[in-house]
Amino acid sequence: MTKKIFHSIFTVALVVLLASIGIATSFLYDYFNDSQVKRLKAELSLVADTVNEVGVEYFENFDSTVFRFTVVDTDGTVLYDTQVKPSEMDNHADREEIAEAFKTGTGSSARNSSTLTEKTFYEAVRLENGDVLRISVSQLTVGALILVMLPAICAIILVSAVVAIVLSHTMAKKITEPLLQLDLEHPSENSTYEELTPILTKVHRQHKQIKSQMETLRRKSDEFEQIISSMNEGLVLLDEHGMVLSMNMAARKIFAVKKDVKGSDFLFVDRTSKMSKAIWNALDGNHSEYTEERNGNEYQFTVNPIESDGKILGAVILVFDISDRAFAERNRQEFTANVTHELKTPLQSIIGSAELLENGLVKPEDTARFVGNIRKEATRLVSLINDIIRLSQLDENNEPATETVELTEVAKEVVEVLTVSAAKRNVTLSLEGEPQTIFGVRRYVYEIIYNLCDNAIRYNVDGGTVEIQISKDNGRAVVSVKDTGIGIAPEHQSRIFERFYRVDKSHSKETGGTGLGLSIVKHAVQYHSGKVTLDSEVGKGSTITITF
Template sequence: MTKRIFRSILGVTLVVLAASLVLVTGVLHGYFEDQVGRELAARAAYIARGVEQSGTEYLKDLPGESRITWVDSDGTVLWDNQENPAAMDNHAQRQEIRQALLAGTGTAARYSDTLAQKTLYYALRLSDGSVVRVADTQYTVWAMVLQAAQPVALMMLLAAVLALALASRVSKQLVAPINQLDLDAPETAECYEELSPLLGKIRSQQRQIRRQMEDLRQRQEEFAALTETMSEGFVAVDQETRVLACNPAALRLLGAQAAPEGESVYALNREAPFRRCVEQALAGRRCEVLLESEDSCRQVIASPARREGQTAGAVLMVLDVTEKERRDALRREFTANVSHELKTPLTSILGTAEILKTGMVAPADVEHFAGNIHRQTQRLISLVNDIIRLSRLDEGGDLGPWESVDLHAAARRVLDRLTDAAQGKGVALTLTGGGAVVRSVPRIVEEILYNLCDNAVVYNHPGGSVTVTVENGSDGARVSVTDTGVGIPREAQSRVFERFYRVDKSHSGGGTGLGLSIVKHGAAYLGARVDLESREGRGSTFTVTFPPERDGTCVPDDSVVS
């Protein structure tokens, strides 16, 4: 704007200067022409008086500043101070001579293009009818300009420099108040009155923008508060896959370190299923995919975001379905295992019953076949009872009253129940330690101890031993069950608490595979912790640590749940 004002002022100044020069030159030229005309008239008057008195002698004595010509009434040149009268043409048709002969005086002006001069003539009629003519030359306007070219050029240069400086200063002064305007506070601005409507409109727009910005800020804060507390990931992208919004949960679930502001959503996750899901959503189709890794499973739900019927972007929801998928896998595995475990004894019972039904069994073998049905039925009942116990522990319902339980006495009762089984296998049972009382559910405590001790007997070597130790520790009462059996390989120790998992089915002894799972879930219900130490071929030690009493109840420890 400063440059435009500068150029405008400078241009106007130069145009005015040039016009003024032309006008002054024209006025001066006209003034000088009038002045010369008056001088010629005065000179012709006194020359006419001298000629009437002295004739040619008077003319000869005059100085030669102007051209003087004496013409007879018939146009013959009688005398001329610059030319030979005999060689001059008749002047009767000359404009000034003809006027003088008719009216007494005459004037004329003739131009010389070659000399760029104008000659002024004044003729005065004498009393005898002859005419005295006085002539003088005057430069034309262009001749005057050319003669004064150097001073005029210098004057124009000085004027141009002065105009340049003044234009620069004036333009800066004009623009300075505008440049000094504080648009953030236009009400305090002191500027040109012509700008008042503009400043008023700016103030109005600023108030509207402030209100809109405040509304947007509040909405953004509300949106951020909602999305940041979500456990589900939320990502909004535009049609070019640039991230518009992203909450911390999405970064965590997608394995990204920071939100890529203005970058592609593919910077969050570069897995092929994720890319295909985003592409389908941007193409206008809803898409769901699972992103699976060794320790997690995430579900991505991408939906297109439409504006005026066109897909303008996509909204992605990222859900952590690791636990759900694990539970579904465990449920499917449990169902398959239960079906298999139930099918085995039922098949045996059905086969034995069919043999008895055909009557092909000798009377002496009936007892054997009946015994087989009885064993398989007992196994089936035991399996069903274990499944029921495990289901109750999973549901976490009321499994009995909380009471003070003497762990030493409970362990003694369990070992008494296993005496016959231990003797049949030649395994020695030993109980050591003193009394330890905890606040717990007696029924669950005995189930935990029974399953641990039963496994210690079943998976032991003939002539081996099982030692149960009860003691009070700094972190609570502990019961340890140590055997000298086959032990558990290191790679299998993390899975022995799973339902129906057996390290070696050849050593199962007909068990259901649910004993350690019941131990794990029972300990979780009581808030206890189960630790395992085992070396293959050297035996195992299971330690159950009960928490200290807290207001008469035990607080469950989620860390024991796998």
């Protein structure tokens, strides 16, 4: 502290000294310039009056070592000069002071020498005969003046610097000695510098605030640890050297860590090349992301740098369990493959039958059968495309308009539409129950009941029944579709709501099913936050219940 005070006092003293010298020199130089110009004008006025009376002959006996006089003709020719022969001088018509004197009667200017060490002042006046009389004098410029005075200036600066050093050291010592004796724990007892009492009181108060803030930080740190420990995602914080600062419980499980690794190099926790590369990339300021399977689950690892004011302070590792997403992606790919296959089968059948008819390879009596086959496959293709479109609309997560839907009315519409289909298969279709309403999408509710009833009819036995029951259970509307069909074996019951899943593919082909009906039901029920339950026994039938 003493050194800082000393340097401050010394610097201020030296700057003030140099500034004073500079300002004084500048004022003195300006004062001498003004005096010189006034003196030139006065001298020029006296000589001009004499020349107007006597003529240039006045200069024959004129002797001046200070001033230089020049007489210039109206065309700029030098007629007389006290220092140089006129024949050796250039035409002066373009000189600023000469041109101004010819024009206004008087003129003045100042010009530096080629070496910039001298400055010449010029004053000119027009004589009665039209000629111009000019007077000039040279003096040192500021730079040259400083160079001339440099030894004296240096001596003054040196003496002043020595004095400033002694005074600065003495003053700094006198200022700091009492400060060293201050009692910061009891600021009110300060008697040395009363002016410091408010500052000491503030320091004491800030000390208390810092203690309080430290306690707050400790509490927030505990809260942070509690938050990250309850996260499902894995979280690891690293410092700028890759050392572990924090690791939550989820990360411990993912990386199979059983002991505390805080302060350890994370590369001892996970030695995989992908993770090592990701960490070094993050510590270089780059983002890294990759997926990897561990312990039978699919994880996404994201490693990002922690930056503050452009400086890398460490890295954060986030681990997400994307097993469900990966499963959904595999299902999507499987669905795409199934769609391709399901569309290809009827198209190939249609193309094959059409080619036979086109090439005349079908007997006349078989033509109707081939045409019927084309119609049947085309109908199946249209049904498949319609089901795919419905399923895609459900997958898009759009928000269709919702309204109050009366389930019994929708069920009646379905019964009317499927009555003919049920009669063809000798199946009795019935509806029971009281009116029940829900708030939802009427089109989706229709798809649910229609597909359940359509499946119940398709997979029923000759003379079977399909019963639709509308009821209420614990304040929730319930739709139940019961049939006396072929039933579903236990090993297939968990998969019948998957896309294109069929228990008996040959029977499905015969009945014209697309394999998407129950999948549409599942998605539509999920949209309404409902629940689907299945109760089935092979050879006795099935009951599917929807609870809204």
